[in-house]
Amino acid sequence: MQRRQFIKGIAALAASYHLPLYANNPHYPVIIIGAGLSGLNAALQCQQAGIDYLLLEAAKDVGGRIKTLSHLPGKPEVGGLQIGTGYGYTRYLIDQLGLTLQPPMQFERGQALIIDKQLLSVDQWPSHNRNKLHASEKNLHPGRLLSHYLEQHPALDLANWSHVDNAKYDIPLRQYLQQHGASKQAIQLIEHNFNGLSIAEHSTLQLVRNQQSRKLSAPGFSLVKGGNQTLPQAMNKALKTPALTEQQITEIDSQANGYRIKCNNGNQFSCQQLIVTVPFAALRNIAINSTISKQKRHAIDTLNYTPISQVLLKPSQPFWLDDGLPASHWSNSLVERVFALKDNKGQIVNLLCWINGKNALAIDQLDESQCAKLILAEMAMIRPASQGKLQYLARHSWANNPLQGGAYAYFKAGQVHNLRATLGHSEGNVHFAGEHTQPELPGMEAALVSAMHAVDKVKQTLT
């Protein structure tokens, strides 16, 4: 009998007698916490190296921040979406698992603009009376303003971007924009649709690094055929010992020969080496009773995560034909961006509303029916043709989920040099992996590659 089945059997038995499982404390060479892309890849790497492991996941399903809503038309991705041309390891793994990539044909091309509640076409914008931008900004799509200013930054040595010499660039984005003469309206438009919490705090250095490194890859991206979530599912299937789900870790204690892990259902497990892949925002909810450096504790406590919430709407009629503009939009309204998703026949089947930062946190405060009411009312105001022609389907909040705490990690101004140095450092035989430990790589690639580094460290130290 596999150890996983054995544990489940014991758990069922204990539950039927209302017994806690504290007596059950199997010991493993390696325990991996979290079965997102990084935890799953850590398990695959252990399996390949012949290292016995246990992979523990709090949620019912594996995948973490990869989430395909397969039950909805157009199979919207509400988590990790774009697999860029430069994602070498991700693409290799997809191929190894027998999966295939497909172009992102499901998205409508083109966008309407909605600025200060005025609906207009992209072509109207440069000469529109709402356009109060400086002459050098006037012809730009509002969504291009940020990259326009970041492109003016001196080139960084990307291999040493977090070096203390670059601390002079680690300033809040708002300050950088002001220094570069951005107009008041440009700053407001950038702030409103910013893929972070606030331009008053976000590190310019990190944004510049990301922009300059993106330029090194060819443009374009793909998705996994059948939905991105087929990737973590296929990884889990390839494991001889798949993830043990619904095991939320609440405590990590050091003990004589390693670590003891406690779950909120009473289960306990022991190991010699530990790989922790949970985002630091979620790790803050786990008590760590083991020697841990001040720097690491500080990084766990202060690393920031971008709030993102998505709302899905279904059009009952093609309202965009009535106002003659694309169904998708870019706006400075509450419903910041809308992406129209198509089915296999090219028909628009739903609208994915993408809401960042403070607006995401605001709608996260609302219950489902309040949220539906607010979003539909806002759509009716900014896009009058949509009134009565949209149905609320679902929403997904990343900041509200205590297992994630946000969409992706970011640095505040002034944090880069100190925090970067400590993110992936091991503490004793506790190793860290996950998107946040590899900020030089884009999300999914970072998660997968970081797991290889963590398992390399395990191999060096396992006795």
Ligand SMILES: Cc1cc2nc3c(=O)[nH]c(=O)nc-3n(C[C@H](O)[C@H](O)[C@H](O)COP(=O)(O)OP(=O)(O)OC[C@H]3O[C@@H](n4cnc5c(N)ncnc54)[C@H](O)[C@@H]3O)c2cc1C
């Ligand atoms: C909206 C959105 C859009 C994105 N777009 C892109 C994109 O276009 N391209 C790209 O490359 N990346 C993108 N990303 C980022 C990418 O999805 C992530 O970087 C990647 O999936 C992170 O994997 P991970 O394994 O590091 O973390 P996670 O996927 O967060 O995995 C951590 C796991 O730990 C589990 N866990 C947490 N706490 C506990 C606990 N106490 N006990 C046990 N288990 C626990 C969680 O349930 C989770 O399964 C996006 C992310 C989001 C949210």
